[in-house]
Every structure is written in C-alpha cells, then in structure tokens.
Amino acid sequence: MNSTLTPPKSKLWWNEPVEKSELIWISIVFVWGLVMSFMMPYWHVTGNQNLSNETYKTTPERFMSKAQSFVDEYTVRNEGPRNYPVVKPPPGGDVYMVARLWDFWPIVELEKDQTYRFHLSSMDWQHGFSLQPANINIQVLPKYEHVFTLTPNSAGEYSVICNEYCGIGHHMMIGKILVVE
Amino acid sequence: MTEIFRTCPDTGLKFHRPAENLMKANAVAAVVFLLVGGVYGLLVGLTRWPAVHLLPADWFYLALTAHGLNVLIFWLIFFEIALLYFCSAALLGCRIATPKIAWAGFALMLIGALMNNYIVLTGNATVMMTSYAPMEAHPLFYLSLILFAVGALIGCFVFFGTLVVAKAEKTYEGSVSLVTFGAITAAIIAVFTIVSGAIILIPTLLWSLGFIAEIDALAYRLIWWGFGHSSQQINVAAHISVWYAIAAIVFGAKPMSEKVSRMAFLMYILFLQLASAHHLLADPGVSSEFKMFNTSYAMYLAVMASMVHGLTVPGSIEAAQRAKGFNSGLFEWLRRAPWGNPTFSGMFISLVGFGFLGGISGVVMGVEQINVLMHNTVYVPGHFHATVVIGTTLAFMALTYWLVPVLFRRELVMKKLASWQPYLFGIGMSGVALFLMGAGTLGVPRRHWDITFSMTGGVVHEFPAAANTLLALNGLSVILAIAGGAAFCIIIVSSLLFGRKLGNEEKLDPPIMATPPEDSDYEGIGTGAISVPGTLVLAGVFFVAFAVYYFINWKYLAETWGIG
Incomplete structure (x- = not known):
C-alpha cells in the first residue's frame, strides 16, 4: 500500500513499466510539441507577421534629432487637439515615432497596402506601442532604436496606446496613425 | 526529547514540534498577505469596471x-516555505534542520514584506511588481524585496538540510x-x-542609491524575468505537488508510474527557466532565433511536462x-468523488x-508571432489569473482545509460555507480570467x-463596446x-481562533486521510x-480545445497588418 505521500514501494521504481494510457498521451503531447515548434519557423517563411528584431543602440537626443528631421521633411499639416504635425512619408519610406512621457509623436499618415520602415524608441522610460484596433503590441525601450516594417491593410484612423505602465500619466499616453487609400 | 515529536492521530504523520511551529507561522503569514492582497485586488477590479471606476489614478496604480506583490510574491512564497517544511520534516518524519536559522529566514521575509507594503503605501514605489528600470522606486522598495528573497533562500536551504537529516537519520x-x-x-x-532576483535587484538598489549610473x-x-517567470515555476511545481498530495489524502492514490511523474518534474528544472524569454517576444534587440529556441525547445518541453501531470x-x-x-463506465469514478469536500473540489477546479484556461492561453501567448496580438494587453493578467490564482492559490486553499485539523489540531468551522468556497472562488476567478x-x-x-x-485633452480611442461589457x-x-x-x-x-481543539489522540470522523487501496x-x-x-x-477533450484555439489565433494573426 503506497501513495504519492510515501516512498515508492519498489526501490527500483525506475525499472517499472509505464502505464499504457501514459504512453499514448506522452506520444500525442510530444508530436504536438513538434507541430508547435515547427509553426514558428514555418510562419517566418510563409507568414506576413514576423516582427523584425533589427535594433540599434541610440540615445534620446540622437533619436529625437532624427525624428525631428523626419517631421521637418514630410509634415503636410498640423491637426488634432494637440495641434501635432501630420507627417506623410513616401510609400516604402522611413517613419520615426517618439514615445515619451506621455504621448506618441508625431501623427503619421500612411497609404494602405504600402510598407513602411518604422523606427521606434523611448525618450525616457519603458513604453508599450499598442496599435488599435489592429492590435499590434510592441515593447518600446529607451536607448534602443527598434526598426521594423508595418503594412496597413485597411484605411481609417488608428490609435497608438501605451500599454506599458509608465507612471502617473500612463493613461494619457496616446498617439495616432492615419491610413488613407 | 520524547516530547519534541507528536504523531498525528488522523494521518499517522510524525511532526517535529519546531518544524510544526515554523509551518504554522509561515502558513498564517501567508493567509494574512493573501487577505491584504485580495483587498487591493478588489479595488483594482472595481476601478477597471468603467461604470464604477472606483479609485483615482494614483491610488489605482x-x-x-x-x-501584485502581496498575492503573487508574499502569499505564495510564505505558503510555499510552509509547504517545503511539511514535505520534508512531516512527510519524512524527521526533525527540521537548524530551526533557529529557519526562524531567521522567516523574520527576514516578514520584515521584507512589511517594509515593502509600507514603502508602496507611502506612494514612493508605484512601479508595479515588475519595477521596470529606468523607472525608479525608493531604495527601500528594492531592499525589501532583497530581504524577502534572502529569507526565502534560507528557507530553501533549511529544506535541503532537512532532507539530508532525514537521509542521515x-x-x-x-x-x-x-x-x-x-x-x-x-x-x-x-x-x-x-x-536571478539578486543579480538584478542588487544593482538596481545600488542604482537607486546613486552608486551605479545606469x-x-x-x-x-x-534578468528580471529569470526571476519573475521562474518564480511562477516554483508555484507550478508546488501546486502540482499539492495536487498529488490531495490525490493521496482524499483517495489514497498512488502515482500511475513513479518514473513518468518524476521525469515530468525533472523537466521543469531543466527547461522552465529558459522559457522565461517568452516575456521578451515583443522586445527589440532579441533575435528571432533566441525567441524561437526559448519558446519551442525549452518551453514546449516544460509544457509537455505539465500536460503529463495533467x-x-x-x-x-x-x-x-x-x-x-467505482469501476463502471467512463466517469463513475469522477461522479462519485466527494464534491462537497473543499479539499477535493478545490484541487479539481484548480486542475481544470x-x-x-491558464495552460492553453499561456502556450498560445508564448508563440513568437502570436505574442504581438497579446503583449501587455489585459489578456496577460487574464492568463496568469488562471495559472496562479485558479491553479496555485486554489490548490493551496484546498490543502489548507486539510491542514487546519492536521497541523493546527482544530476542527474546521463553517463547514457548509467551506464546501461552497472553492466553487465561489473558482467560478469567480474563471470569470476574471476569461473576461480579461x-x-x-x-x-x-x-x-x-x-x-x-x-x-x-481630446485625443481619444474608442474600444469596441464589447470591451466595456x-x-x-x-x-x-x-x-x-x-x-x-x-x-x-x-x-x-x-x-x-475558535475551532474546537482536537485532542492529541482524537481521530476525526469521517477520517481525513484515505486508506490506500491494496495493490490487488x-x-x-x-x-x-x-x-x-x-x-x-x-485529456483528449483538452487536446482538441488546445489545438483549435491555437490555430484560431494563427488565423487572427494572419488578418492584421503585415509586420516585418
């Protein structure tokens, strides 16, 4: 009479046969693990959603000056309650977005089905780039410039919401991306 | 010397008095921090209910x-230290190694936990449990966690020492x-x-004091996630041990095979820590190869271990x-289980x-690409309320009902309420997990x-109405x-406080320890x-649910913007 609370009855418990139901389940689970392991590299080859990890060390000053030149070059108008510049880069071009306490700057206007190279960094603490309602969520770190591409697939007004807690103004941190036909 | 051990009349377990006192102290501290953390949880939940929106912003954060700190760290770790002493000294029927040092560890943990609560309550450490640098908290915040961790580490070594004592004696x-x-x-x-916690928190403390620049x-x-995620693996290993223990307590169950269950535990040690990297799937500066390696090779082997225990x-x-x-049909064994016994119902709800809820969502969220759909949304707390609250907390609650007579020698009061409690907590928390x-x-x-x-100032985003609901x-x-x-x-x-004191020779009726069936x-x-x-x-039903949900999420992913 042994239980899970008592020492195994047989001292050589590792030689005892395994239950058949256990063997069946272990085989299923093992194959499933292989399927799931396969899916990630498979999606890298065939899928359209693979977040790049191209990253450069930077400083808030350096990143801000690059973002400023981007804004200076491509601003088409100012709008919204904050009177922020709306910046429209050429299709395929670079987009700089600054995350800082507590907003995303500037407003960006993109064309549908065009691919843009985003550069994202934080001026201060950690932030979260949460593009809604597309629901794309990326961590933003200070002193790291993250470069990835985004290809909007439908037109409309999108919000960028901070979803990494960044102090008392966290819930005020919001920005906009506009997608036009 | 004869007085230093007592034999529990209900279970036959031999308790070393100093060990027993340490178990009691740690278990009581655990429940106190659960209570404190639970009150904070209620305030948080009511604030996130848009129509109620209870707290102002600073108090909400x-x-x-x-x-997070009270329930995820203090409640669980105090209980786990009690559990370690139980699984060594009580289950092996030996004396605890170095009880004085164990009390020192307990004191450090208690000081750390109290100091942490104090500094957070003063508003000088509203940095969340993760305290992501370079957002800075008061130095006492980091110091309190270091003290708590050192205390817990002492507890672990007292546990290892007790194993040595049992072997030697x-x-x-x-x-x-x-x-x-x-x-x-x-x-x-x-x-x-x-x-891992020490490697990251000690420099962070020095940084907050101005000795380190950045x-x-x-x-x-x-490194923080080497601490933050692995601590969840302590919880998993601990609550699965509790499941196995309750299987023996309520049913007299023995392992289906010792080899398989022990291998599954061993795989946790080998692979879970590496899997911590799934917290970095949406981060810059971490390669895809690293992400895939850690979430497939490492994580899936650990997941496999959990599914085996499942x-x-x-x-x-x-x-x-x-x-x-109870051998007829497929489910007579389950129908005839004691569903009114909170030790069993709590354990079974915890398992399911x-x-x-917790397992499937965790694996799906841990897929390198799919993570982008969920990272830092309330999906994440939804997931871990299923793992750590329904899983760990409810399992610990279930065991506590049994520990009251065994360890504290008191009869449980309000048995009717106790028989409902796991359902109330389990269903409520399942709602939290699912709706989040x-x-x-x-x-x-x-x-x-x-x-x-x-x-x-007018820049708004409107979430779908369903989000508010x-x-x-x-x-x-x-x-x-x-x-x-x-x-x-x-x-x-x-x-x-008020439960009837049980005599030293008194056996409870009905018995609270099942007799294991004979091998025949x-x-x-x-x-x-x-x-x-x-x-x-x-298990088959579970597998189908898992696979369907997994592929549904790939479909969701395929529908969003192109990301490269």
Whole structure:
C-alpha cells in the first residue's frame, strides 16, 4: 500500500513499466510539441507577421534629432487637439515615432497596402506601442532604436496606446496613425 | 526529547514540534498577505469596471502594485516555505534542520514584506511588481524585496538540510515520496529564481542609491524575468505537488508510474527557466532565433511536462477510485468523488482551470508571432489569473482545509460555507480570467486607469463596446472571487481562533486521510489495457480545445497588418 505521500514501494521504481494510457498521451503531447515548434519557423517563411528584431543602440537626443528631421521633411499639416504635425512619408519610406512621457509623436499618415520602415524608441522610460484596433503590441525601450516594417491593410484612423505602465500619466499616453487609400 | 515529536492521530504523520511551529507561522503569514492582497485586488477590479471606476489614478496604480506583490510574491512564497517544511520534516518524519536559522529566514521575509507594503503605501514605489528600470522606486522598495528573497533562500536551504537529516537519520527507506520529489523541484527552481532576483535587484538598489549610473532597460527585463517567470515555476511545481498530495489524502492514490511523474518534474528544472524569454517576444534587440529556441525547445518541453501531470494526477485519482469499486463506465469514478469536500473540489477546479484556461492561453501567448496580438494587453493578467490564482492559490486553499485539523489540531468551522468556497472562488476567478482575456483580444491595455482617455485633452480611442461589457463582467467576477477569497480567510482564521481543539489522540470522523487501496484492488480496472479511460477521454477533450484555439489565433494573426 503506497501513495504519492510515501516512498515508492519498489526501490527500483525506475525499472517499472509505464502505464499504457501514459504512453499514448506522452506520444500525442510530444508530436504536438513538434507541430508547435515547427509553426514558428514555418510562419517566418510563409507568414506576413514576423516582427523584425533589427535594433540599434541610440540615445534620446540622437533619436529625437532624427525624428525631428523626419517631421521637418514630410509634415503636410498640423491637426488634432494637440495641434501635432501630420507627417506623410513616401510609400516604402522611413517613419520615426517618439514615445515619451506621455504621448506618441508625431501623427503619421500612411497609404494602405504600402510598407513602411518604422523606427521606434523611448525618450525616457519603458513604453508599450499598442496599435488599435489592429492590435499590434510592441515593447518600446529607451536607448534602443527598434526598426521594423508595418503594412496597413485597411484605411481609417488608428490609435497608438501605451500599454506599458509608465507612471502617473500612463493613461494619457496616446498617439495616432492615419491610413488613407 | 520524547516530547519534541507528536504523531498525528488522523494521518499517522510524525511532526517535529519546531518544524510544526515554523509551518504554522509561515502558513498564517501567508493567509494574512493573501487577505491584504485580495483587498487591493478588489479595488483594482472595481476601478477597471468603467461604470464604477472606483479609485483615482494614483491610488489605482498604487493598489495594483501592492496587489501584485502581496498575492503573487508574499502569499505564495510564505505558503510555499510552509509547504517545503511539511514535505520534508512531516512527510519524512524527521526533525527540521537548524530551526533557529529557519526562524531567521522567516523574520527576514516578514520584515521584507512589511517594509515593502509600507514603502508602496507611502506612494514612493508605484512601479508595479515588475519595477521596470529606468523607472525608479525608493531604495527601500528594492531592499525589501532583497530581504524577502534572502529569507526565502534560507528557507530553501533549511529544506535541503532537512532532507539530508532525514537521509542521515534513516527516517525513510528507498526514495522520497513523489510529493516530496515535487517539493524538491520547487526548491531547486526557487534557488535559481532567487539568484536571478539578486543579480538584478542588487544593482538596481545600488542604482537607486546613486552608486551605479545606469541600468540597461533590456538587460533588466532579461534578468528580471529569470526571476519573475521562474518564480511562477516554483508555484507550478508546488501546486502540482499539492495536487498529488490531495490525490493521496482524499483517495489514497498512488502515482500511475513513479518514473513518468518524476521525469515530468525533472523537466521543469531543466527547461522552465529558459522559457522565461517568452516575456521578451515583443522586445527589440532579441533575435528571432533566441525567441524561437526559448519558446519551442525549452518551453514546449516544460509544457509537455505539465500536460503529463495533467494526465497523471486525475489518472491516479481515477485508478484509486476504480480500485475502490467505482469501476463502471467512463466517469463513475469522477461522479462519485466527494464534491462537497473543499479539499477535493478545490484541487479539481484548480486542475481544470490551470489546464484549460491558464495552460492553453499561456502556450498560445508564448508563440513568437502570436505574442504581438497579446503583449501587455489585459489578456496577460487574464492568463496568469488562471495559472496562479485558479491553479496555485486554489490548490493551496484546498490543502489548507486539510491542514487546519492536521497541523493546527482544530476542527474546521463553517463547514457548509467551506464546501461552497472553492466553487465561489473558482467560478469567480474563471470569470476574471476569461473576461480579461476577451478584453485583451480587443486590445484593452493592462495596468491602465482610463481606457476612455478622458484626460488627454481630446485625443481619444474608442474600444469596441464589447470591451466595456467584458470589463463590467470582469468586475462582477472579481466580486464573486473576492467573496470566495474572503470566505476562505474567515473560515481559516475563525477555525484557528475558535475551532474546537482536537485532542492529541482524537481521530476525526469521517477520517481525513484515505486508506490506500491494496495493490490487488488495482488489478483489472478500466477497459482492457487502459486503466484510466475516463482521464484519457478528458485529456483528449483538452487536446482538441488546445489545438483549435491555437490555430484560431494563427488565423487572427494572419488578418492584421503585415509586420516585418
């Protein structure tokens, strides 16, 4: 009479046969693990959603000056309650977005089905780039410039919401991306 | 010297008095911090209910910080230290090694936990449990966590020392029991975890004091999660040990095979820590190869271990029930289980909730590409309320009902309420998990005071109306779960204070420790070569749910913007 609370009855418990139901389940689970392991590299080859990890060390000053030149070059108008510049880069071009306490700057206007190279960094603490309602969520770190591409697939007004807690103004941190036909 | 041990008349376990006192102190401290953290949790849940929006912003973030630390760290680790002492000294029937040092460890943990609560409550450390650098807290915040961690580390080494004592004094024969083996797993993971915590928190403390100029944000995340995620693996190893223990307590169950269950525990040690990297899937500066390696090779082997326990725990129960004669059909063993016994119902709800809600969502969220759909949305707290609250907390609650008479020698009071408590807590917390996950798939951010953006001067985002509904349903579920949590605290505290004292020789009726079936009773159970067909069917249902949900999320992913 042994239980899970008592020492195994047989001292050589590792030689005892395994239950058949256990063997069946272990085989299923093992194959499933292989399927799931396969899916990630498979999606890298065939899928359209693979977040790049191209990253450069930077400083808030350096990143801000690059973002400023981007804004200076491509601003088409100012709008919204904050009177922020709306910046429209050429299709395929670079987009700089600054995350800082507590907003995303500037407003960006993109064309549908065009691919843009985003550069994202934080001026201060950690932030979260949460593009809604597309629901794309990326961590933003200070002193790291993250470069990835985004290809909007439908037109409309999108919000960028901070979803990494960044102090008392966290819930005020919001920005906009506009997608036009 | 004869007085220093007592034999529990109900269980036959031999308790070393100093060990017993340490178990009691740690268990009581645990319940107190659960109570404190639960109150903060209620405040958080009601604030996130848009129509209620209870707390102002600064108090919301403060309450959220305190909630996380009190329940996720203090409640669980105090209870786990009690559990380690139980699984060593009580299960092996030996004296505890160095009780004075164990008390010093307890004191450090208590000082750390109190100091942490103080500094958070003053508003100088509203940095969330993760305290991501370069956001800075008061130095006492980091110091308090370091003190707590050192205390917990001492507890782990007292546990290892006690194993050595038991071996040297030959208080058991052969190998330790499966439950003790699981506890050893938890303790080994705990050592790794606490060392990771020290590696990141000590420099962070020095940085907050001005001795170090900078803490790199990415390095902080990488090492912090070696601590933050691994500590969840302590919880998993500990609560699975508790499941196995309850299978023996309620049913007299034995492991289906020692080898498989122990291998599954061993795989936790080997692979879980590496899997911590799934917190960095949406981070810059971490390569895809690193992300895939850690989430497939490492994580899936650990997931495999959990799925094995998911079969062998109910399987051992099914086998024991069948051996007792509940052998007809697929599910007579389950129907005839004692559903009114909170030790069993709590354990079973914990098992099902951990697997179906917590396990599946965790694996899906841990896929490199799919993570982008969920990272830092309320899907994340939805997931871990299923793993750590339904899974770990409810399992610990279930065991506590049994520990009240065994360890404290008091009869449980309010037994009727106790028989309902796991359902109240389990259903409430399942609601929390499901509704938060639902809101997360709609993009609702975690740790966020105001998703109506009323303070932004007019720059707003409108979430789908369903998001508000889901958060309201979450608020209602929080109330239900908190009612269950409060019921637990009231029952346990009242039992310890006012429960009838049990005599040293008095045996409870009905007995609270099942007699294991004879080996011969196990012969010919189940169908043909399959001894546990019911469990295998349940596992099949789980697998189908898992696979369907997994591929649905790939489909969701394919529908969003191109990301490269």
